[in-house]
Amino acid sequence: MNIVIIGCGKVGFTLAKRLLEENHDVTIIDNDAEHLQMAQSLDVQILVGNGTSFRTQQEAGVNHADILIAVTDKDEINLLSCLIARKAGNHCQTVARVRSPQYFQEIDYIRECMGISLIINPEYYSAIEMDHLIRVPSAMEVDTFAKGIVEILRMQIPEHSALDGMRVPDFSQMFQRQILVCIVERGKECLIPNGETVLHSGDELYVIMPPKMIRPFCEKAGLPFKPLKNVMIVGGSTISYYLARRLLRSGASVKIIEKNAERCEFLSEALPDATIIYGDASDHGMLLEEGLAQTDAFVALTNMDEENVFLSLYASKNSPNSKKITKNNRLDLNEIAVDLPVGSMVSPKNITAEYISRYVRSQLNNYSSDIEAVYRLAEDQVEALEFTIKEESQITGTPLAKLPLKRGILVCCIVRGRNIITPGGRDTLEKGDVVVIVTTHKNLNDIGDILATRKDVG
Amino acid sequence: MNYSMIRYILGSVMAIEGLFMLPPALVGLIYGENREAVMYLILAACVIGAGMLLRFRKPKVNTFYAREGFVAVASSWIVLSVIGALPFWIIGDIPRYVDALFEVISGFTTTGSSILADVEAMTHANLFWRSFSHWIGGMGVLVFILAILPMTGGSTINLMKAESPGPSVGKLVPRIQQTAVWLYGIYFVMTLIQIVLMLLGGMPVFDALCTAFGTAGTGGFGIKGDSIAGYSVYLQNVITIFMMLFGVNFSFYYYILIRRARDAFSMEEVRWYLVIYLAAVLLITVNLSWGSGIGTAPGNFQAAAFQVASVMTTTGFATVDFDLWPGFSRAIMVTVMFIGACAGSTGGGIKVSRILLYVRQVRIELQQQIHPRTVKVLKMDGKGADKGMIRSCNIFLMAYLLIFVGSVLVVSLDGFDLTTTFTAVVATINNIGPGLGAVGPTANFAAFSDLSKFVMMFDMLAGRLEIIPMLVLVSPLTWKK
Numbered sequence: 001m002n003i004v005i006i007g008c009g010k011v012g013f014t015l016a017k018r019l020l021e022e023n024h025d026v027t028i029i030d031n032d033a034e035h036l037q038m039a040q041s042l043d044v045q046i047l048v049g050n051g052t053s054f055r056t057q058q059e060a061g062v063n064h065a066d067i068l069i070a071v072t073d074k075d076e077i078n079l080l081s082c083l084i085a086r087k088a089g090n091h092c093q094t095v096a097r098v099r100s101p102q103y104f105q106e107i108d109y110i111r112e113c114m115g116i117s118l119i120i121n122p123e124y125y126s127a128i129e130m131d132h133l134i135r136v137p138s139a140m141e142v143d144t145f146a147k148g149i150v151e152i153l154r155m156q157i158p159e160h161s162a163l164d165g166m167r168v169p170d171f172s173q174m175f176q177r178q179i180l181v182c183i184v185e186r187g188k189e190c191l192i193p194n195g196e197t198v199l200h201s202g203d204e205l206y207v208i209m210p211p212k213m214i215r216p217f218c219e220k221a222g223l224p225f226k227p228l229k230n231v232m233i234v235g236g237s238t239i240s241y242y243l244a245r246r247l248l249r250s251g252a253s254v255k256i257i258e259k260n261a262e263r264c265e266f267l268s269e270a271l272p273d274a275t276i277i278y279g280d281a282s283d284h285g286m287l288l289e290e291g292l293a294q295t296d297a298f299v300a301l302t303n304m305d306e307e308n309v310f311l312s313l314y315a316s317k318n319s320p321n322s323k324k325i326t327k328n329n330r331l332d333l334n335e336i337a338v339d340l341p342v343g344s345m346v347s348p349k350n351i352t353a354e355y356i357s358r359y360v361r362s363q364l365n366n367y368s369s370d371i372e373a374v375y376r377l378a379e380d381q382v383e384a385l386e387f388t389i390k391e392e393s394q395i396t397g398t399p400l401a402k403l404p405l406k407r408g409i410l411v412c413c414i415v416r417g418r419n420i421i422t423p424g425g426r427d428t429l430e431k432g433d434v435v436v437i438v439t440t441h442k443n444l445n446d447i448g449d450i451l452a453t454r455k456d457v458g
Numbered sequence: 459m460n461y462s463m464i465r466y467i468l469g470s471v472m473a474i475e476g477l478f479m480l481p482p483a484l485v486g487l488i489y490g491e492n493r494e495a496v497m498y499l500i501l502a503a504c505v506i507g508a509g510m511l512l513r514f515r516k517p518k519v520n521t522f523y524a525r526e527g528f529v530a531v532a533s534s535w536i537v538l539s540v541i542g543a544l545p546f547w548i549i550g551d552i553p554r555y556v557d558a559l560f561e562v563i564s565g566f567t568t569t570g571s572s573i574l575a576d577v578e579a580m581t582h583a584n585l586f587w588r589s590f591s592h593w594i595g596g597m598g599v600l601v602f603i604l605a606i607l608p609m610t611g612g613s614t615i616n617l618m619k620a621e622s623p624g625p626s627v628g629k630l631v632p633r634i635q636q637t638a639v640w641l642y643g644i645y646f647v648m649t650l651i652q653i654v655l656m657l658l659g660g661m662p663v664f665d666a667l668c669t670a671f672g673t674a675g676t677g678g679f680g681i682k683g684d685s686i687a688g689y690s691v692y693l694q695n696v697i698t699i700f701m702m703l704f705g706v707n708f709s710f711y712y713y714i715l716i717r718r719a720r721d722a723f724s725m726e727e728v729r730w731y732l733v734i735y736l737a738a739v740l741l742i743t744v745n746l747s748w749g750s751g752i753g754t755a756p757g758n759f760q761a762a763a764f765q766v767a768s769v770m771t772t773t774g775f776a777t778v779d780f781d782l783w784p785g786f787s788r789a790i791m792v793t794v795m796f797i798g799a800c801a802g803s804t805g806g807g808i809k810v811s812r813i814l815l816y817v818r819q820v821r822i823e824l825q826q827q828i829h830p831r832t833v834k835v836l837k838m839d840g841k842g843a844d845k846g847m848i849r850s851c852n853i854f855l856m857a858y859l860l861i862f863v864g865s866v867l868v869v870s871l872d873g874f875d876l877t878t879t880f881t882a883v884v885a886t887i888n889n890i891g892p893g894l895g896a897v898g899p900t901a902n903f904a905a906f907s908d909l910s911k912f913v914m915m916f917d918m919l920a921g922r923l924e925i926i927p928m929l930v931l932v933s934p935l936t937w938k939k
Contacts, residue, residue: 002632025632033844043615045632048841059721 001025001364002065006051006081007072008035010329011097011122014353015069016044019360022443027060030072051081054088062089067117067363069095069356075103082116093117093363095356099238120355122348127242129351130325133344134231134247134297136214137323138223140204140344143375145386146415146434152182152208152375152384157201161222164201168193177422179209179217182412182438183382190378192410192438206377206384208412208436210420228296228323229253234281234311235302236263239327239348241270243299248273255290257281282307284314297323298343305330312342338379350376364445371445372434384412384438387447392431395448401425406452408440459937462517464530467617469512470603471534475541476506478594479587482545485664486583494549494583501548505541525936527616531600532931535919538599539563542591551584556908563915565591567922568804570678570774570891571882571914573904578683582664585681589668595922596675596704596804597645598622605638620927624801624809625851626844630712644711645804649674652700659692673700676805678774678891685776685899691760694777698764705771705799706731726839727800727811734810738766738794742787750784762787770794772806774891781898788894795884806889806921808858812851815843819852850926857925862887865917869910882906887917 001024005012008030016026016039026044029051030036036046049056051070062068068085070078075098082094095118098104104121111119132142132151141154157163163171168181181193183206191197199205209217218225229252233240236258244254244267254274258264261278268276279286281302292298298315300308305328312326324343328334334345358374373386389396395403400411400423414421415434421427429435435447444450479502486495522530539562546558557573564571565588574580580588594602598621604614614634630637649670656666668681682688686697706728713722722728742762747755761778768775769791780791798807815838822834835842865883872879874896881893882903892899903914920928930936 025636027632040615043632043634045629 001067001360002061003027003360004029004057004060004062004065004068004085006030006068006070006078008032008039008046009071009073010349011071011352013038013042014349015071015356016042018353018357020044022357022360024360027065029056029060052077052084054084057081057085057088062092065089065092067093067095067360071097071352075100079110079114079116083114086115095120095359097122097352099123101238101241118356118359120352122352122355123238124242125351125355126239126327126346126348127246129346130239130243130299131246131250133325133346134252134299134323135227135250136225137228137297138218138221138225141206141377143373143377143384145208145373145384145413145436148211149415149418149434150208150210150413150420150436151214152206152377152412152436152438153214154204154206154377155221155223156204157199158222159201161201163199163221166199167195168197168199169195171199172422174220175209175213175217177424178213178420179207180412180422182206182208182384182410183378185378190381192382192408192440206382206438227252230291230294230296231255231299232287232290232292232295232297233257233299233301234287235300235308235327236260236267236276237301237303240299240301241267243301244271244274255295257287257290281311287314288318293319295319295322297325299325299327301327305333309333309337309340309342313340316341316343361445377438382438382440383442383444384436385444387435387437389429389431389433389435389447393448395451396429396431399426399428403450404452405450406439406441409450410438411450412436412438459529460517460519460522460526462515463520463522464526464533465512466515466517467530467600467603468534468537469509469514470607471538471599472509472541473506473513474509474599474603475538475594476502476504476509478590479505479545481590482583482587485586486581489582491581491583494581497549498545498583498587501544522614522616524616524619525930527620528927528930529936531617531620532919532923532927534600535566535923539566539915539919542566542587545587546584549581549584551580556911557904560903560911560915561588562591563918564886564891565589565677565679566595567889567918568592568595568675568677568772568806569886569889569918569921570672571886571897571903571918572679572891573902573911575902575904576683577679577681586664586668588679589671589677589681592675592677592679593649593671594675596677597642601638601641604634605642608635620923622802623804623806623922623924624707625812625815625854626801626847628707628709628802630709640712641708644708644715645674648700648703648711652696655696656693659690659696661689661693665689669697670700672775673697673773674704674804676701676704676771676773676799676803676889678768678772680775686764687777694764695760697775698767701767701771701773701775702735705767705803705805707800707802709802710800724839726814730814731800731810734794734797735766735770738770738790739763742766742783742790745784745787745790749786752783765791766794769890770797770805770807771799771803772888772890774885776892776899779898779900781894781900792881792884792894795881795888795890798888808855808888811838812854814838815848815851816855819848854925857929858887861917861920861925865913868913869906872905872907872910874905882910882914883917886914887921889918889921 003019003024003026005016005028008028016028019026028039028044029047031050033048039046047060062085070081078096082096085092085094094116096116098119107119139153143152184191184193185204215225231247231252231254233256236256247254257277259280264276264278300311302308308326312324315324326342326345328345329347329349362371370388375384377384411423413436414423479498483495483498542562543558546552547555552558560573600617600621630640653666653670672679710722710728739762743759746752746758764777765780797813798809799805801809801811818836825832870879878895878897882897885893
């Protein structure tokens with residue numbers, strides 16, 4: 001597909017890279033040539049110019065573009081670009097990033113009257129993700145599927161856990177086949193388990209299960225499972241606002257530390273139930289004074305990624321038992337921090353890229369299924385996808401054991417109506433099913449793509 | 459330095475060159491030159507085999523930075539030339555390997571300077587290979603590879619950057635591969651149109667093919683002793699027009715094809731290219747007809763149109779011996795030799811867009827001297843020009859002048875008169891072909907010493923690849939870990 005991206009910031013660049021991997025033709029517009037320097041290394045067309053200008057859009061080929069994605073840092077520019085592309089383009093789908101909570105409240109109205117296909121709010125989605133992590137404190141990552149009926153959780157097996165040394169089939173027996181191990185990550189290695197795989201302490205598992213199984217699982221595995229009640233957030237950004245609002249609604253007590261007095265006032269007005277502290281979090285004494293040692297969860301949400309990493313390191317030293325969440329948009333920093341005790345990393349940039357890439361894929365397929373969700377797991381090595389099967393095809397009605405599946409594909413879960421089926425060899429896929437698949441292949445666009453083609457066999 | 463990636467690219471270049479050796483073999487068969495045809499076939503088989511061997515193992519890492527791009531392109535062109543010289547030498551049309559190498563570098567770089575005294579004595583297979591090398595070198599063999607072989611990794615843009623002429627690479631479409639396909643598509647179709655038009659004018663098939671290759675690559679190897687002079691006026695005019703067309707930035711044709719004619723005709727470079735061309739033609743016509751009273755005005759106009767087009771697009775065909783023209787006309791010829799064609803075309807020289815940039819910089823500097831507080835942005839095509847681009851253009855000119863002066867000094871050791879020495883270097887570094895004096899349109903480069911020939915071979919490669927890749931290749935910094 002032909003895709004035009006407006007705005008070559010962190011998100012625009014990540015997105016371009018990702019769409020390129022998925023074989024789309026990408027053009028990036030930015031009015032600052034320096035931002036575009038980064039994109040020089042990609043096989044994309046770059047264009048210096050104002051993305052809201054009709055002429056620039058014409059030059060970028062908006063009239064044969066399939067999708068225009070506006071991800072500059074200004075909501076208004078994004079919306080306006082989409083509006084122009086809507087008129088200038090030929091059935092061009094439009095995607096805008098809108099971050100302001102005020103616009104987000106009236107987002108449905110805006111989308112409808114401006115005819116924008118998709119509006120994403122990375123701050124909001126990041127907050128949801130962080131909220132999940134606080135509710136399931138032992139999880140380092142939570143991805144939801146089938147509207148929350150099942151979740152994939154990333155957990156580390158602790159020392160002296162009952163799971164240490166257990167074979168994978170025994171593991172599923174223990175939980176009446178309601179929990180399935182999708183991926184085992186051991187050091188740098190990442191494997192999709194089979195009947196022979198043995199679990200060890202220190203392994204990071206991606207397990208799929210319905211939310212009600214989280215508690216029994218954690219009990220057996222020796223992991224904490226109570227939702228956290230005391231949350232300290234550093235930085236009063238938009239994400240903090242969304243996160244605090246969700247946490248307060250679920251009855252947690254929230255403390256936000258922010259160094260800008262005006263912002264503090266705004267937060268205190270918008271979140272009357274939260275405790276707002278006016279202070280600089282780099283003053284570590286102040287953090288201790290505000291109860292860092294007693295808090296259940298610590299969320300580093302300042303605008304500086306490096307500062308977030310340091311804050312979490314400090315928190316892990318002074319409050320070793322609390323859950324740490326670190327916002328980090330820089331992939332290179334991620335590589336360094338992965339071995340440090342900074343807790344879960346959440347990257348709004350990746351979340352945005354994931355949402356948009358999912359949308360692009362759903363536009364792509366006119367096949368027999370819809371893509372509902374795509375997540376990248378285990379440092380981008382694995383994808384988890386959710387499909388809804390719309391019609392009968394060669395894939396439906398045949399027991400899974402008899403389907404010629406590609407290597408590196410695991411059918412994790414079938415949701416049929418309200419029933420959750422952990423598939424075995426005798427189960428079949430049917431029309432109307434929601435299927436979750438974990439795979440090392442990228443570029444799966446349709447449920448039919450899980451079948452091995454002749455080329456793969458040869 | 460990613461050596462395995464460079465090895466892989468060199469292997470691809472060799473394999474492609476082997477394939478390109480098959481048409482000359484066919485020509486040999488047609489003309490009953492069986493020995494030559496067999497030689498070409500054996501050589502092609504060896505080169506393809508060696509290339510495939512180098513390509514056999516795919517590189518594990520395909521990251522590829524500007525440095526690797528320059529080295530890969532420069533070394534590809536050297537490998538291309540070293541192998542391409544073999545047929546001339548093995549078959550025996552050119553007995554000395556150095557001369558064969560000079561001839562084929564002149565071919566691939568689309569220069570057209572020859573060391574042959576009697577072109578017509580050459581075998582058809584070799585004549586064809588000689589002209590075909592222009593066509594291969596015109597658009598570039600790496601661009602060809604980019605068009606037909608899928609190369610993963612965005613960094614392959616560095617290959618195209620290093621091989622395409624001009625200050626900045628204009629991608630036509632988002633993908634490099636698609637851009638390369640478009641470029642070769644336009645190139646191929648235009649060559650085809652020219653061949654058809656020349657066949658209609660009664661040119662023999664072999665001549666039409668070779669002349670079209672020479673025109674399309676803006677090379678200039680003729681297959682007749684008197685270059686193009688022996689052909690009819692119609693054929694000369696067709697060649698004039700096509701030389702000019704191949705000297706135009708190929709983005710122009712792309713814009714026309716996607717029906718954005720307004721963008722095409724608002725390209726400043728193309729406009730100025732035509733303006734400079736017309737001015738030169740008119741000045742020479744006036745100078746010849748009234749200044750020195752040679753021939754008639756219409757005849758002079760036709761001759762000037764051909765000669766200026768030939769030299770400005772750096773082709774190097776000739777219909778008259780312009781070395782006999784009066785001083786003013788010859789000076790104009792040397793001036794347009796330096797200016798050259800448009801960026802993004804198959805022509806050489808400094809390029810019209812760079813000249814525009816230099817002139818505008820001077821104008822802005824003048825304004826700033828007079829009004830020290832003026833702020834003035836240098837604009838190209840209505841947009842502010844990128845500072846990095848301006849800088850690299852200026853550095854290009856400096857490197858160009860340094861190499862130019864150095865080459866003139868070395869070549870002057872041979873003891874030729876200054877006009878000959880000077881224009882020999884002008885003709886090679888700008889990829890034109892003929893110069894003035896002892897290297898004029900009717901003469902050749904055989905008389906130079908081997909040292910001078912090597913210097914000019916370097917100049918031709920440096921001129922075709924726009925200097926920097928060759929300098930990167932020989933710079934010790936490149937090879938430091």
